[in-house]
Amino acid sequence: MTPLIDGASEDAVGSGQPQYEAWLFQTMLDELTVSELGIGFIYSVLDELVKRYALNDAVVILSHDSFGAQMFRAGGQAISVDLASRLGTAPGVYCDPDIVPNVERDAVRTACQLSLSLHLARFSAAHDALTNIANRRTFDSALQASCVRSSRYGWAFTLVLADLNGFKAINDSLGHAIGDDLLRQFGLAMRRSVRSGDVAARIGGDEFAVILSNADGHDSSGFTDRLRSHLGSARELVGFTIGTASSPRDSTDPAELFRIADARLYEKKGINHR
Amino acid sequence: MMSPTEEDFELELRSLSGVMNVEIRHRENGDVDAVTLITHGQDPSAIRVMATQIVNLYYTDASVIVEDASRALAPRDIQAVRVALVRAEFHAESGNCDVELSYSGKTGYGRAGSGQLFGGAEATLAALRDLGYSLPFYLLTVISVATVRGWPVIVTMRPFADGADMFGIAQADDDVTSSAMATLDALNRFLSKDISTD
Numbered sequence: 001m002t003p004l005i006d007g008a009s010e011d012a013v014g015s016g017q018p019q020y021e022a023w024l025f026q027t028m029l030d031e032l033t034v035s036e037l038g039i040g041f042i043y044s045v046l047d048e049l050v051k052r053y054a055l056n057d058a059v060v061i062l063s064h065d066s067f068g069a070q071m072f073r074a075g076g077q078a079i080s081v082d083l084a085s086r087l088g089t090a091p092g093v094y095c096d097p098d099i100v101p102n103v104e105r106d107a108v109r110t111a112c113q114l115s116l117s118l119h120l121a122r123f124s125a126a127h128d129a130l131t132n133i134a135n136r137r138t139f140d141s142a143l144q145a146s147c148v149r150s151s152r153y154g155w156a157f158t159l160v161l162a163d164l165n166g167f168k169a170i171n172d173s174l175g176h177a178i179g180d181d182l183l184r185q186f187g188l189a190m191r192r193s194v195r196s197g198d199v200a201a202r203i204g205g206d207e208f209a210v211i212l213s214n215a216d217g218h219d220s221s222g223f224t225d226r227l228r229s230h231l232g233s234a235r236e237l238v239g240f241t242i243g244t245a246s247s248p249r250d251s252t253d254p255a256e257l258f259r260i261a262d263a264r265l266y267e268k269k270g271i272n273h274r
Numbered sequence: 275m276m277s278p279t280e281e282d283f284e285l286e287l288r289s290l291s292g293v294m295n296v297e298i299r300h301r302e303n304g305d306v307d308a309v310t311l312i313t314h315g316q317d318p319s320a321i322r323v324m325a326t327q328i329v330n331l332y333y334t335d336a337s338v339i340v341e342d343a344s345r346a347l348a349p350r351d352i353q354a355v356r357v358a359l360v361r362a363e364f365h366a367e368s369g370n371c372d373v374e375l376s377y378s379g380k381t382g383y384g385r386a387g388s389g390q391l392f393g394g395a396e397a398t399l400a401a402l403r404d405l406g407y408s409l410p411f412y413l414l415t416v417i418s419v420a421t422v423r424g425w426p427v428i429v430t431m432r433p434f435a436d437g438a439d440m441f442g443i444a445q446a447d448d449d450v451t452s453s454a455m456a457t458l459d460a461l462n463r464f465l466s467k468d469i470s471t472d
Contacts, residue, residue, distance in 0.1 A: 038281045079295040
């Protein structure tokens with residue numbers, strides 16, 4: 001595999017216009033019929049490139065502000081340390097044999113870069129950056145949808161709010177790095193504790209929420225037991241308090257359900273919260 | 275086509291600091307068998323811990339392999355002394371292995387008839403002699419081992435004089451190529467010491 005010169009081709013520079021490849025857009029459209037543009041699209045484009053030119057191999061190296069250098073190989077194959085070392089980290093499309101025109105490589109690289117950025121933007125918009133669980137926006141939307149289903153079909157679910165005890169004191173005394181790590185561990189424990197179909201979210205600084213599908217209030221004990229178990233050593237540093245509310249039993253209105261769970265949480269904490 | 279879950283899974287792994295490439299290997303039934311991460315410039319053991327936590331969230335049975343690209347030789351160093359494998363073939367009808375190597379524009383040929391594993395390694399040594407090298411060690415063992423990633427071949431060579439054994443490991447589509455590559459893997463470490471040819 002020969003590293004190729006990166007940058008715009010002479011054709012593209014000469015015309016002053018970006019060059020478009022029909023097959024690239026067809027691949028994009030094909031991908032959009034089954035998914036949104038993301039990492040899967042990058043592999044589809046590389047596979048298509050290999051097929052079109054009967055290549056032995058193709059690798060695209062992208063650069064991302066958050067991720068640094070990223071390598072993708074046709075067929076989702078591993079890139080050996082030897083190959084990674086030979087290719088380096090300069091963005092570009094590398095083909096074996098080196099027969100793909102510059103203009104086509106530029107187009108592939110641009111499409112792949114766009115796709116990676118889109119995937120990350122979509123992921124970031126829906127997830128909390130520290131814990132990688134759902135963020136407040138995703139949670140609100142999921143709670144709304146669950147309440148509608150509960151109201152219309154009578155499907156039961158339980159809203160669990162969890163609040164870390166004395167988190168501010170830990171943050172102040174041990175530092176924000178330890179505090180962030182604790183939040184990460186709590187987020188990880190939540191992800192390990194929920195079942196498929198449940199939604200775990202970080203909805204505030206040290207406030208978390210879970211929507212337990214097909215569960216009424218009594219079923220949340222299983223979740224809290226799993227959460228305690230998965231917290232592991234972090235339990236020695238921090239505890240948590242939960243408040244629950246079930247739909248349709250308590251309410252089918254998202255705001256009211258949240259208010260009830262919140263009130264129960266603060267009641268357990270012994271705080272009069274209004 | 276990847277599912278949105280698989281895409282998010284790979285994105286999470288790639289978001290770990292220093293991870294450059296992710297390979298997800300599946301079993302025949304579609305379950306994820308192993309995840310290989312190529313990293314650069316970060317502590318591989320720290321990445322392995324974080325990656326294992328993420329992998330276990332999605333696929334509880336999958337193993338995690340972390341390889342550090344920054345430990346490989348720099349490209350200039352490799353080009354300076356590297357012997358490249360051009361061809362390695364096993365001929366079932368004759369039982370012979372043919373190996374062709376190139377080094378600094380020269381080509382060397384070797385042939386041996388001891389099966390794919392030993393034959394591949396012996397033919398590689400013969401090709402090196404054809405290139406003009408006098409190699410002060412002999413072939414000790416050639417074995418194929420089962421790993422989660424397939425059947426790599428390990429070649430061991432022992433110096434005639436005192437010194438540590440040399441090991442090489444490689445995995446290709448067939449045993450003869452794996453054996454030739456593993457022999458070169460061991461020899462390239464020796465050759466990178468810049469010994470001169472006869």
